[in-house]
Amino acid sequence: MSEVRVRIAPSPTGDPHVGTAYIALFNIAFARKHGGRFLVRIDDTDQTRSRPEYEKGILDSLNWLGLTWDEGPGMDNDWGPFRQSERTEHYREAAKRLLESGHAYRCFCSSEDLERIRIERAQMKLGRGYDGRCRKIDPEESGRRAEAGEAHVVRLAVPQEGDCRLQDEIRGEIVTPFKEVDDQILMKSDGFPTYHLANVVDDHRMRITHVIRGREWISSVPKHLLLYQALEWEPPCFYHMPLLLNPDGTKLSKRKNPTSIRYYQQAGYLPEALLNFLGMMGYSRPGGEEKFSLEELISDFEPKRLHSSDAVFDIQKLRWLNGRYLREDLTPEDLYQRLTNWRMNESLWKPMAELMLTRMETLGDFVPSVAFTLADDFESPAEDFVPKKRTPEETVQFLQTILWAFEEDDAWDKENVQKTIERVTELWNWKIREATAPLFVAIMGKKVGPPLYDSIAILGKDLSRARILKGIVQLGDISKKKLRKLEKRWKSGTLAPPASS
RNA sequence: GGCCCCGUCGUCUAGCUAGGUUCAGGACACCGGGUUUUCAUCCCGGCAACACGGGUUCAAAUCCCGUCGGGGUCACCA
Numbered sequence: 001m002s003e004v005r006v007r008i009a010p011s012p013t014g015d016p017h018v019g020t021a022y023i024a025l026f027n028i029a030f031a032r033k034h035g036g037r038f039l040v041r042i043d044d045t046d047q048t049r050s051r052p053e054y055e056k057g058i059l060d061s062l063n064w065l066g067l068t069w070d071e072g073p074g075m076d077n078d079w080g081p082f083r084q085s086e087r088t089e090h091y092r093e094a095a096k097r098l099l100e101s102g103h104a105y106r107c108f109c110s111s112e113d114l115e116r117i118r119i120e121r122a123q124m125k126l127g128r129g130y131d132g133r134c135r136k137i138d139p140e141e142s143g144r145r146a147e148a149g150e151a152h153v154v155r156l157a158v159p160q161e162g163d164c165r166l167q168d169e170i171r172g173e174i175v176t177p178f179k180e181v182d183d184q185i186l187m188k189s190d191g192f193p194t195y196h197l198a199n200v201v202d203d204h205r206m207r208i209t210h211v212i213r214g215r216e217w218i219s220s221v222p223k224h225l226l227l228y229q230a231l232e233w234e235p236p237c238f239y240h241m242p243l244l245l246n247p248d249g250t251k252l253s254k255r256k257n258p259t260s261i262r263y264y265q266q267a268g269y270l271p272e273a274l275l276n277f278l279g280m281m282g283y284s285r286p287g288g289e290e291k292f293s294l295e296e297l298i299s300d301f302e303p304k305r306l307h308s309s310d311a312v313f314d315i316q317k318l319r320w321l322n323g324r325y326l327r328e329d330l331t332p333e334d335l336y337q338r339l340t341n342w343r344m345n346e347s348l349w350k351p352m353a354e355l356m357l358t359r360m361e362t363l364g365d366f367v368p369s370v371a372f373t374l375a376d377d378f379e380s381p382a383e384d385f386v387p388k389k390r391t392p393e394e395t396v397q398f399l400q401t402i403l404w405a406f407e408e409d410d411a412w413d414k415e416n417v418q419k420t421i422e423r424v425t426e427l428w429n430w431k432i433r434e435a436t437a438p439l440f441v442a443i444m445g446k447k448v449g450p451p452l453y454d455s456i457a458i459l460g461k462d463l464s465r466a467r468i469l470k471g472i473v474q475l476g477d478i479s480k481k482k483l484r485k486l487e488k489r490w491k492s493g494t495l496a497p498p499a500s501s
Numbered sequence: 502g503g504c505c506c507c508g509u510c511g512u513c514u515a516g517c518u519a520g521g522u523u524c525a526g527g528a529c530a531c532c533g534g535g536u537u538u539u540c541a542u543c544c545c546g547g548c549a550a551c552a553c554g555g556g557u558u559c560a561a562a563u564c565c566c567g568u569c570g571g572g573g574u575c576a577c578c579a
Contacts, residue, residue: 011579046578111577118576122502129575153577171506180504180575188577195579219505219574240506247512249571277513280528284514290528304518310572314512317529327542 004036006210009199011043012054015260015462016061018313019214019244019252022278024067026241027212028294029279029301031070036209040072041202042083045192050085051410061261065271066294071206079206084198091193094201094231095154095186099139103230104186106142106152107134129182130155154187156196156223164222169210169239170306174218181222196220200227208236215240215310216251239303242282242310252313258469263462264318267376268342272329273322281311291324348373351458355450372444373459380445385475387434395438396475398428399468400483401490402439406468412461418453429496442471 006027010020024040031038040059044050055073062069073082081087098104107130109117117131134142135157146152159178166174186197193201203211218240228235244252252259258267264274272293279297280290283306330338352370360366372378386395405420425435436452443449443456443464456464472478478486489495 009579013579043579049578107577114577168506174505176505182575185577190577192577194577199579214573215506216573217579242507243573245572251573280513288515288527290513307514309507311514312512314529317513320529323542 002207002209004031004034004209005039005207006031006036006212007039007041007203007206007208008213009041009043009202010058011046011049011195012051012058013046013049014054015254016058016262017259018261018264018274018278019259020058021062021065021067021261021275022244022281023213023241024062025275025278025294025297026239026283026306028067029298030210030212030239030303032298033301033303037070039079039206040069040082041206042073042085043195043198044083044085045195045198047085047190047192053410055083057262061265064265065261065275067275084193084202087198087202088192090201090205091187091197092191094197095193098156098186098227098230099154101230102139102157103226104154104156105135105137105139106146107155107183107185108137108145108150108152109134110151132183135183151189153185153189155183156186156226158183158223158226164225166218166221166225166238168218169237169303171240171308174221176219176222178222181226184220184223186227196223197227200224200231200233203236204228204231204233210237210239212239212241215243239306242307244281245310245312247312247314249312254465256469257313257315258462258466260462262460263466266343266460266463267466268374269318269322270325270338273318273325276325277318277321281313282307291321291328343374348458351454352450355454355458359450369449372449373455375445378445380441380471380474382474382476384441384447385438385471387430387437390430390434392475396472396478397482397486398424398430398435399438399442399472399475400478400486401427401495403465403468403472404487404490406461406465412457414453414457417456421453424495427493427495438471439468442468 008020008024008027010017024038028038030036040062042055044055059073071077071079071082075082095104099106109130114130117133121129121131134155137145158181162178164176164178164181166176168174184196185194187193202208221238225235246252246256248256250256254260258264261274265271275294276290276292279292279294285292285297286300286302286305326335348370352373353366356366356369359369382392386392390398401424402421405424409416409420421435421439422432425432428435437447439456440447440449440452443452443459449455459467
């Protein structure tokens with residue numbers, strides 16, 4: 001059998017997600033166990049959302065965790081390049097072959113057409129996919145129209161009958177009737193491939209032997225298998241890992257939990273502890289010892305021990321584990337070094353000194369006032385959150401919309417933070433003082449402190465978000481139904497209640 | 502809603518492949534006690550689960566069927 005090659009294919013469209021590290025970890029364990037290679041491929045085919053700084057963020061975070069790759073972006077070799085945006089000719093070639101062999105067809109429907117079809121089919125309870133109308137267009141005519149420059153996409157011609165059989169190494173055989181599978185778009189009208197095509201083409205060209213990824217991908221496997229078949233390539237083995245979950249049992253999401261690896265870094269977790277923690281979800285080591293290093297995980301890694309059921313990401317257990325690493329593995333000197341390398345250094349002290357200068361009477365006033373920049377966990381009295389003439393519920397909703405607003409802009413500096421907060425406050429028709437009160441308490445744990453906007457900017461996006469999220473929970477949270485309603489109002493920009501005065 | 506996946510203490514899990522050694526073991530959290538000038542650590546103890554119902558069998562957490570519950574997915578996002 002040829003050399004084992006595995007990969008992760010993160011898309012640079014957001015903050016580095018702990019789920020990416022979790023999947024990377026098991027890919028690495030698998031590769032090392034079998035003397036194979038692990039690669040990182042950047043899946044940046046979504047031109048509207050991909051950003052170089054996100055790619056850097058993901059790579060940096062993986063490095064921080066000690067998750068290293070044998071092949072990846074910037075390390076060109078026979079199988080590279082490792083950024084999908086640099087491999088477009090491969091996808092076009094594959095699409096062409098698919099078109100020629102009749103396994104794919106051009107679709108000239110506009111997004112409006114598609115929307116209409118979707119609604120119609122939903123009403124007739126036909127399932128929500130595309131109805132395949134463009135499949136009937138004669139290939140020659142289709143070619144002419146494309147030649148003439150008519151906008152189109154390329155779709156996979158999924159068989160109308162039969163079943164897809166997937167042999168999942170974790171779950172066994174998974175059978176899906178083809179009639180449940182949509183005529184997936186392979187090439188977008190911008191000339192870029194969708195995940196499905198790019199993924200299959202690259203996995204083949206990069207000689208990937210085992211695909212280990214989250215189980216949210218199970219439902220798209222039929223499309224992939226169809227592609228392998230049509231292209232006459234041998235498919236890899238599949239391992240669909242259990243999902244990481246929020247405490248409420250839904251897929252781990254930043255709406256409900258801190259998911260950014262950077263958050264854990266900045267909140268003061270040790271990389272080895274986070275990695276260890278990730279390794280005990282979805283897998284368990286033979287001896288039963290819960291504390292183990294990456295090397296130990298690799299040394300007796302056994303794919304058979306991979307679980308099939310999902311796991312709740314329990315921050316309390318992570319904290320406990322992290323504590324063990326601190327007290328069992330570090331000397332006081334080590335601790336001091338970690339602390340200063342972390343955030344207890346001039347990168348934090350200097351900007352805070354600037355803010356504090358006019359707000360102190362003795363040097364001793366400094367640390368209590370800036371303690372919030374280093375604290376991971378603190379409780380603030382719920383009643384302090386709520387401005388005088390507002391209810392807790394209003395306050396929760398306000399904070400929630402601040403969170404959404406923060407999600408929208410990427411630049412994280414004082415000016416943007418201020419603009420965002422002012423914008424949301426205006427939408428609510430609140431006074432700015434009412435807005436800053438709950439934010440102060442959420443961010444600092446008390447009603448007074450250094451200037452809010454600067455503080456939020458210095459604290460950083462990940463920590464600030466987490467604090468506000470925690471404030472919301474502390475205030476009694478928000479029901480699913482109300483959240484949905486609020487989101488609707490938020491999206492339409494009509495937050496303020498009808499003017500009463 | 503269709504399709505698919507999953508179902509052991511509140512949470513992470515051992516045990517399930519090859520049914521008996523398990524009135525189900527460990528860990529986190531929680532509760533109680535001990536050590537410690539305080540706290541933390543550490544030590545001891547406690548609480549707490551095989552989703553439910555049928556079947557197969559001398560014997561089922563382990564095999565089969567059904568039900569229920571949870572989740573994932575149904576984009577010119579990955």
